[in-house]
Amino acid sequence: MAGRKETISDKEILIILKSATDPVLTTSELADETGFSLNGIRKRLYSLEEKGLVDEKKAGNSPVWWITEDGADFVDEK
DSSP states (O other): OOSSOOOSOHHHHHHHHHHOSSSOEEHHHHHHHHTOOHHHHHHHHHHHHHTTSEEEEEETTEEEEEEOHHHHHHHHOO
16 A cells, blocks of 8 residues: 555544544544544545444535444454
């Protein structure tokens, strides 16, 4: 895979979503939490969405993201 090396695992992104006090997080909030650029976190989130681990919808002009039941199960796996 070309580009920047991943510095945070999928599981760590899911943990951020699962432990958030808000039911959804914006792409910007997730970029801030992970240290990724907006484009970098967006790519990761779309990949997680394709796997069924997160979901998103538009809230105004911005997408908001939340962890799915499958994502929460993935976090809880040992």
